[in-house]
Amino acid sequence: MVQFAQGITAIQNSFASPDEIANSLYDQLTVNERLSLLDGDIECGTLLFTMGYQGYCRTPIPAGTIKRLGIPGILFTDGPRGITLGNSTAFPCSAARAATFDPALEEQIGIAIGKEARAQGANLYAGVCINLARHPGWGRAQESYGEDPIVLGSMGTSLARGAQEQVMVCVKHYALNSMENMRFTVNVKVDEKTLHEVYLPHFKMVVDTGVEILRDERKFTGFVMSDFFYGLRDGPESLKAGLDIEMPVRQVRAQTLPAALESGQLNMNDIKKSCIRILATELTYYAKIADQSTPSISVVGCVDHRHLARKFAAASMVVLKNDAPAPQEPSLLPLNRASVKKVAVIGKLANSQQTGDWGSSWVRDSHVVSPLSAFYQDTSLITLYNDGSNIRTAVETAKEADVTVVIVGYTGRDEGCEGGNALQDILWGNAEPSGRLPFVIPASEKDLPAWNPDAREVIYDRWWGYQLLNRQKNTPVYSFGFVYEENHEFEPSDSQKLTSHQTINRDDDDSNDHNLSIFKTIASSFKRSNQQPIPMDATNQINYPQQQHQQAVGSMSGSNSNSSNNGNNLQHRSPLLCTKNDRRLFYRQQSVDVSLSIALSGDSPLKYKPNPPVDVPAVVFFRSCGRCGVCCGSGCRCGCGGCCGSGCCFGCGSGLYCGFR
Incomplete structure (x- = not known):
């Protein structure tokens, strides 16, 4: 009898492949054990009761555990902004982190999340959410990275890469999921061209580091799991279609698969395909980490992770305006400590702990610094607080102070456990507000796509966000990628946007990949206080002549390309890699014209003097x-x-x- 642990040793020593060991394990399983690999281990009522008094996913949710052969199964945890288990570190939400346009920093978040997940007993992390935020009315928009496929793919890839150092990673929700209210019944329609060119490329980006599409065209070799509770309606047909695991409980499949086997609707070959994929993925993972030590439980909420949360919270903040209080005076930010002795803090959200929305993004960090508590910890200031429920008293409170800070918003759960300290860093100039909008802010609701959260059928097209505004020739209040600029000059002005063009044919034989790049030295009088590279927008424009429109497929900042300051000159090289068979470019099309446009930009020239976080008691x-x-x-x-x-x-x-x- 081959035990799971023996199989790991064989894989490590190259005596057998994961598929070979998976087949050996499968042959030893009973029919009931094989079926148990295909859904959660817990009965539906039991899990719902546990969630009722404990909260969502406070401990790993198991699926496919078979103790007889030592098969650990899936030990699931969630959390796009931190692990839902225990009292983990609450990082800024994904929508906030997207504002950094910094995949390298996002990978650090993934590494931290992976450590906290494994330290608390999980082996699969399902927090990489890369659904397109087509409309701000989508209640889970904060779980994803905004409206741009390239940003989604780049940031999601980095989060997955970091977390995979410790755990398996599930990317969700494949692929037309941004309708929460009617999630159990809505029918989403999309034409194939739009599906392949808009809604699938970012999933491909992450999978490369339905199911014919996912397995045959995306070359995906892992397993596919359903969304939670009624993620499928037909147990046998879902298995035939390639859905491997029903999560999180014994539900539809437990009720239907045994009878389907008996009637002949389902055969053991259908079951075997999924079982082998599940077992091979688990074996590959455990062989990879076999020689790694499990992170100590002390890593959960550790100082290093809190520092990272604070750094990311500050980097994600976007300054929209920074006007001077009066003519001939400097801009309001950063605040001047010499002249500010008394601060009024207004708003209920100032006293709110920013640790996540409900459900899969709720992180129960045990130590949270709210904006108000961060002000209170500064003993050099007199802090006056008013929750804003009475406008008259709020105005009176503001009159007593040198500066008034008003905290307003919808839910106010974006900034994470160190959000209050990060706000202090920005206000006092200890960190640079370099965040860039990962979505467009339109002037009117009319500039948004049609939205009915209770619709039973919707059509997804390629028009939302900056794409829709460009098509309608409407000007937004704040554009996608907006970053506050002050005292920035570029010379010559006609070099502020550079473009390179190339036509790519599907049948080109000279190379599998095409690199499009711009290399230019520009004289610049960019007034910047530090030596960081000047941020730039690299927008890949794909031209479809037959449709008479251009599809902008993404923008990333200079951190994703190569830019540097050389005295007063700017040098920048930004490649656009086009894979020959990339269906984003070539879906049923012989050739495309591709252009790469580079737009120069910058951020507010504040002095950067990072300070370590100061721990204060959390308000519960x-x-x-x-x-x-x-x-x-x-x-x-x-x-x-x-x-x-x-x-x-x-x-x-x-x-x-x-x-x-």
Whole structure:
């Protein structure tokens, strides 16, 4: 009998491949054990009850564990902005991290998340969310990286690469998922050209570091799991289509697969394909980490991870305006400590802990610095607080202060455990506000695509965000990639945008890849206080002559290319790599004209003097709505407390609290 552990040793010593060991293990399994690989290990009612009093995914969720042969199965954890297990580090949300346009920094987040996941017993991390945020009304937009496929793919790839040092990684939600209210019933329609050119490329980017598309064209060799609860409707047909695991519980498949086998609707070959993929992926992972030590539990919420959370929170902040308080005076930011002795802080969100939205992005960090607590910890300041519920008293509070800081927003859960300290870094000039908008801010709701969160059928096209505005020739209030600029001059002015063109044919035999690059030295009087490379936008324009429009497929900053300051000159080389068979370019098309445009830009010239985080006691709130869905008017009666943000897990008025922090 071959045990799982013996198989790992054989793979490490190159005596056998993961597929060979997977087949050997499969042959030893009973029919019931084989079926148990294809869904979660826990009964639906048991998991829902556990989530009711414990919260979502506080411990790893198992699937496919077979103790007889030592098969560990999947030990699932979630969390696009930090691990949902235990009291993990709450990093800024993905939408905020996207504003850094910095894949290298995102990889550090992935490494930290991977360590915290494995230290708490998980082996699979499902927090790489790269769905396109087509409309701000999508309630889970904060879990993803904005509206641009290239940003999604680049940042998602980095997060996955970092986390994979410790755990297996699941990329979600493949691929037309941005309808939360009707997620169980909505039918999303899309034409094949748009699907391949817009909604799939970023998944390909991550998978390279449906299922014919995913397996045959994307060359995917791992396994596919369903979304949680009713992610499938037909157990046998879902298996035939290539969906390997139903998550997170024994639900549809447990009820239908045994009967389908008995009736002949399903055969063992259908089951074997999925089982081999699951076992081979697990074997590959465990062979890779066999010689690595498991991170200590002390890594969870450690000082290094908190420093990283603070650094990312500051780097993600976008300054939209920085006007002078009065004529002939300098811009308001950074604040002058010599003249500011008393600060008024206004708004309920100032006293809110920014640790995640509900469900898969809720991180229960045990130590959170809110904006208000960060002000209180500064003993050189007198801090006045008003929650803003009474405008008259808020105005009176502001009159007493040298400076007023107003904290407003929708949910205010974006900045992570060190958000308060990061805000201090920006306000006082200890960090540079270099964040760039990962989405466009239009002037009117009319500039957004049609949106009905309760629709049962929707059509996805290629027009949203900056694409839609460009098509309609409308000017946004703030454009995609906007970064605050001050005292920036470029000479000559006609060199601010550089473009290189190339026509690529599908049947070119000279090379599998095409590199398009720009190399230019520009005289610049860029007034910048540090020696960091000047950020630049590299926008890849793909021209489809037959359709008479241009498709902008992405923008990344200079951190993704090669730019440097050389005295007063700027040198920049930015490649565009086009794979010969990349369907984003060539879907049913013989050739395309590709251009690479480089636009110069910069950020606010603040002095950069990073300070270490200062630990302060966290403020913990416990609150309950008692009757979820009534006070907020949503009509929801599920009792989760998520729609109204109350934090109540029981809508029955039982008095039980989830411990919202």
